Each structure stands twice: as C-alpha cells, then as structure tokens.
Amino acid sequence: MKLDGKATAAKIKADLTKRVAALKERGVTPGLGTVLVGNDPGSQIYVAGKHRDCAEVGIASIRVDLPASASQADVEAAIDELNASPACTGYIVQLPLPKQLDTMALLERIDPAKDADGLHPVNLGRLVHMVDAPLPCTPHGIVLLLQEYGVPIKGADVVVVGRGITVGRSLGLLLTRRSENATVTLCHTGTHDLAAHVRRADIVVAAAGVPELIKRDMVKPGAAVLDVGVSRVDGKIAGDVALDVAEVAGHLTPNPGGVGPMTRALLLSNVVEAAERGLR
Ligand SMILES: Nc1nc(=O)c2c([nH]1)NC[C@@H]1CN(c3ccc(C(=O)N[C@@H](CCC(=O)O)C(=O)O)cc3)C=[N+]21
Secondary structure, eight states, X not given: OBOXXXXXXXXXXXXXXXXXXXXXXXXXXXXXXXXXXXXXXXHHHHHHHHHHHHHHHTOEEEEEEEOTTOOHHHHHHHHHHHHHOTTOSXXXXXXXXXXXXXXXXXXXXXXXXXXXXXXXXXXXXXXXXXXXXXXXXXXXXXXXXXXXXXXXXXXXXXXXXXXXXXXXXHHHHHHTSTTTOOEEEEEOTTOSOHHHHHHTOSEEEEOSOOTTOBOGGGSOXXXXXXXXXXXXXXXXXXXXXXXXXXXXXXXXXXXXXXXXXXXXXXXHHXXXXXHHHHHO
C-alpha cells in the first residue's frame, strides 16, 4: 500500500486554505518568510516550492536571499528584520548554511513564536516537556501520514535510522508521547547490527541520508517503511530505501511524493497555527 504523501498533503492544504480565509476575515494574513544563504541548487528548489505552496493556500510570502559570502552579522540582520515584521507570522532559515556561519547561534536568534520549522531550542525543549509548541515538520508529517493510512502506532516497534535534529531525534520524541505510545529505537552510524534492529520493526523510518541503506532482506514482511532520504545521485533524488523493499513492505512511501510533500504541508500548518495563536 502506497503511503501517498502528495495526496495527504493536498488534504491538509485544503483545510489550511479554509483556515487562512477565516484569518483574513479577522484581519490577519499569515506570512511565511524564508532566509536562503548561497546558491545550492537543491535548497533553491525547496525554497521556491515553499513559496508556491504559500500562494496555493493564500499565505503571503517574504523571500530573503543572501549571497554565499554572507557574514554572521548579515544573516543576524535578516533574522532581526523578520522577527520585527508584523507581516511575517512564521519563517525558516534554510539549512544547511555555508560553513563560515554559526548555525546554532542563528537558530537561537529566531523568535520562538515565529519558528515555522519547530527547530528552535526552546520549541524542541517544549517538545521534550510535551507542552504545546510548533512541531518539527518532517516528524509531524510522518505521524499524520501513518494515521491517515491507519497504520497502528500505539505499541508498535519503530526503528528510526538517523539521529539528525530535523528528523530522527525529534521523531523519537514525538512517537514516544503518551498520545502516540510507540516504542522507538534510534539507530545511527554507531549501531552495531542495523539489520537486526530493522528486521524487528513494525515501522521503519529511514532518515540517514545514505542511498539504499535499507535493503529488502532487512525489512519484516508487512512492515511500514518511510523513506526520508533526499540525497542526489546524478541529479536525481535518491532515497534511503532500495526500490525492491516494495516487494515486502506492507506500506511504503514513494520518493518523491511521500515524506517531502508532507514536510512542506506541515510547514504551512505551523505558519497558520502561529497566526491563530496570535489571535487567541
Ligand atoms: N530550515 C530547513 N527546513 C527544512 O524543512 C529543510 C531545510 N531547512 N533544508 C533542506 C531540507 C530538505 N527538505 C525538503 C522538503 C520537501 C521536499 C519535497 O517536497 N520533495 C518532493 C520532490 C521535490 C524535487 O523533485 O526536488 C517530493 O518528495 O515529492 C524535499 C526536501 C526540507 N528541508
């Protein structure tokens, strides 16, 4: 069974479109800002996609593009401006940043109330404490996609491969909340026997950024497999999951068309929720 992220994202965007219209009737137009530093082709495609998504649901968008040579002070100034701008209800700083920049210091400078990625340390701390906050987009999208297709999460053995902040580490926090109640194993490059862990899993989330890391013989028949990989090989997107995993998986995300569109929809959702919170 295909876990159709594109179709599920379209449903989420239809709901957001109504909520944006309701906000506008109350005099508030949600606005998403993006800060893009440098000219990495992949990042430019993603950022352009986010602005297209905004237009689709009626969210205004504010685009700040800085040269690859931008200094820490240049990016700080862009962040300060978005923090102060009433037109911007949420924004992201596109990652990764050029290496002369201190990423952590810049992420900390974002107003947590405008953190559309849900990656500000204050909001990640709120996730640890399980209090209301914008959630990291990819992990939230993964949970909603599993729920949409009725894949049982409660009590499931979930193996997450990859401990990055944006996906693996945050997803473990989300799935172990009482409301989700999964048992999560977080695997990484230091894991001794990855195949043995993956083989036991009811749900496998591959977020390591290693093409074809998850092979057919590692997957328990019937398991749900989610491919978060966005490596580029010869200009084409290469996932972390080998194509023949489709022969054994019970549920599988296509890639593209799986987790990526969900990530983008949940980014819009954070922007709309921030605008709604502002009215409460
Ligand atoms: N601050 C920040 N926030 C991010 O959320 C963030 C980031 N930085 N840096 C880069 C990664 C990557 N990422 C993707 C989102 C959607 C697709 C997506 O929708 N992909 C389409 C295909 C698009 C194509 O063909 O290139 C799909 O899967 O169907 C891909 C990748 C967000 N990221």
